[in-house]
Amino acid sequence: MNEQEFDYIISGGSIYDGSGASPIRADIAVRGDKIEAIEADGAGIWKAGKVIDATGLAVAPGFIDIHTHSDMSILNNPMMESSIHQGVTTEVMGNCGISVGVITSDEIFAQELRWLEGSGVKIGWNRFGGFLSRIDELGTAINVCSLAGHGTIRKRIMGEEPGPPTCAQIAQLLTLTDQCMNDGAVGLSTGLEYLPGRYATVDEIAPLAAVAKKSKGIYTSHIRNEGDTLLESIAEAIEVGERTGIPVQVSHIKAEGRRNWGKVAAALDLIESARAQGIDVQTDTYPYIAYMTGLSVFLLPRWASAGTNDEMTARLNDPQTRQRIRKEILENPPQWDKVLIGGAPKSTSAQGKTLAELAVIEGKDPVDTALDLLAFENGWLSAAHFAQCDEDLEKALEYRYTSIGSDGVSACPHGKFSDASIHPRSYGCFPRVLGIYVREKGVLSLPEAIRRMTSLPAKRVGIANRGELAPGAFADIVAFRPETVIDLATFGNPHQFAKGIELVLVNGQIALENGEQRDIRAGKALRRTNGVVE
Ligand SMILES: [Zn+2]
Numbered sequence: 001m002n003e004q005e006f007d008y009i010i011s012g013g014s015i016y017d018g019s020g021a022s023p024i025r026a027d028i029a030v031r032g033d034k035i036e037a038i039e040a041d042g043a044g045i046w047k048a049g050k051v052i053d054a055t056g057l058a059v060a061p062g063f064i065d066i067h068t069h070s071d072m073s074i075l076n077n078p079m080m081e082s083s084i085h086q087g088v089t090t091e092v093m094g095n096c097g098i099s100v101g102v103i104t105s106d107e108i109f110a111q112e113l114r115w116l117e118g119s120g121v122k123i124g125w126n127r128f129g130g131f132l133s134r135i136d137e138l139g140t141a142i143n144v145c146s147l148a149g150h151g152t153i154r155k156r157i158m159g160e161e162p163g164p165p166t167c168a169q170i171a172q173l174l175t176l177t178d179q180c181m182n183d184g185a186v187g188l189s190t191g192l193e194y195l196p197g198r199y200a201t202v203d204e205i206a207p208l209a210a211v212a213k214k215s216k217g218i219y220t221s222h223i224r225n226e227g228d229t230l231l232e233s234i235a236e237a238i239e240v241g242e243r244t245g246i247p248v249q250v251s252h253i254k255a256e257g258r259r260n261w262g263k264v265a266a267a268l269d270l271i272e273s274a275r276a277q278g279i280d281v282q283t284d285t286y287p288y289i290a291y292m293t294g295l296s297v298f299l300l301p302r303w304a305s306a307g308t309n310d311e312m313t314a315r316l317n318d319p320q321t322r323q324r325i326r327k328e329i330l331e332n333p334p335q336w337d338k339v340l341i342g343g344a345p346k347s348t349s350a351q352g353k354t355l356a357e358l359a360v361i362e363g364k365d366p367v368d369t370a371l372d373l374l375a376f377e378n379g380w381l382s383a384a385h386f387a388q389c390d391e392d393l394e395k396a397l398e399y400r401y402t403s404i405g406s407d408g409v410s411a412c413p414h415g416k417f418s419d420a421s422i423h424p425r426s427y428g429c430f431p432r433v434l435g436i437y438v439r440e441k442g443v444l445s446l447p448e449a450i451r452r453m454t455s456l457p458a459k460r461v462g463i464a465n466r467g468e469l470a471p472g473a474f475a476d477i478v479a480f481r482p483e484t485v486i487d488l489a490t491f492g493n494p495h496q497f498a499k500g501i502e503l504v505l506v507n508g509q510i511a512l513e514n515g516e517q518r519d520i521r522a523g524k525a526l527r528r529t530n531g532v533v534e
Pocket of ligand 1: 095
């Protein structure tokens with residue numbers, strides 16, 4: 001019978017459908033880009049071009065990474081190796097207020113353009129839809145969609161002005177946000193800890209969120225502060241939801257700094273009480289206790305890092321101002337052995353060392369070591385800060401509305417960027433949840449962890465027919481070995497594929513088999529159209 005002939009049968013695996021339900025032993029039939037049937041004894045009666053033996057494997061919907069920055073790398077690395085080796089089949093890019101789709105070739109983006117051109121990417125678009133079309137033309141290994149970044153939108157309209165926006169500027173911000181949404185953005189993101197997002201208040205953000213809401217988009221926020229004023233910052237994100245009715249996603253929830261440890265419970269309580277009042281708030285997290293960002297962002301007093309990098313460097317080089325900066329840092333210094341230098345373009349020997357180690361090597365105190373390095377690099381210095389505690393992370397993972405989101409950038413362990421200093425989450429996020437927090441620590445059950453990686457983020461973003469294993473759904477499928485799956489990427493050696501991810505299908509095509517990626521680009525750029533992301 002013709003309708004019994006399929007392209008692939010995945011046979012003998014334990015099927016986790018993504019709903020959180022216990023696994024069942026069944027076979028999956030794939031034809032074209034869809035799952036056509038799931039039946040207990042299907043393989044016995046079906047025919048297929050290829051039968052894949054999944055005995056001993058957990059078979060799940062392809063993972064959906066709800067929080068990434070891969071729009072910064074997708075055009076120079078469309079094979080997205082680090083993502084596919086984790087079993088990720090869809091990413092939501094453009095988070096934290098930053099979205100490459102909003103960058104233009106205007107002078108205001110000179111810095112971004114230098115950096116994009118350095119990686120071989122030329123801006124050939126002047127609107128968000130053009131960026132998505134470029135991805136279509138290029139083809140990608142996995143599906144991607146993107147938020148419109150408020151920071152980038154603001155920069156395009158207002159440059160680095162501290163604001164607030166004038167009436168004319170507000171009109172332009174609204175128009176550009178609306179254009180992005182019409183072009184297929186899945187929502188609006190903010191990065192209120194970064195420039196220029198830091199200048200924005202709820203009065204500026206809420207009208208833009210209302211525009212995103214009109215297209216059924218979501219609002220994601222890297223909130224204003226994730227340490228001392230964590231709770232106030234979450235309340236601010238919730239206020240945007242309260243004023244506009246838009247679904248709010250608190251990005252990468254955490255409590256930074258020893259004196260704030262334990263606050264994640266209170267943060268989740270805030271989210272729960274907002275939900276009880278009918279405000280739709282959820283969150284996401286990555287399974288690491290270190291975050292990675294610009295060293296200036298978390299080390300310097302706000303006034304000292306304000307403005308452009310040149311202005312910041314001038315302050316660091318002015319002896320009097322430097323003394324003041326020094327003094328303020330020493331009032332509440334980080335633990336220097338917990339700050340690991342990441343990307344330092346001109347001081348590569350500093351990469352991978354802690355500020356405590358560097359201070360010894362250079363015979364200076366750690367503050368001067370840090371400030372000298374920042375000035376020398378003109379602010380272009382990233383660092384990993386081991387500022388969180390595992391109890392908070394486990395609390396976040398236990399919460400039923402926490403999706404898994406890497407906050408990573410898709411990368412590749414060979415070629416031009418293989419020595420880039422990146423957070424290991426780009427390679428290890430999903431296998432680490434499965435290996436450490438499910439298998440070793442038992443913080444979540446396997447079906448529940450899979451739900452947080454699949455149907456929960458799919459529903460959150462409004463992605464249609466993905467995040468579940470069901471007849472009619474797209475055949476985005478991962479099969480892995482639950483007894484051995486684990487991340488191998490470390491801060492010192494981040495470009496390491498995870499272990500235990502055996503098979504990945506993207507839109508019905510085999511993208512990875514026996515742990516080896518195939519040279520195909522089966523992914524699609526997804527767009528929100530009529531409210532649905534497809
Ligand atoms: Zn962020």
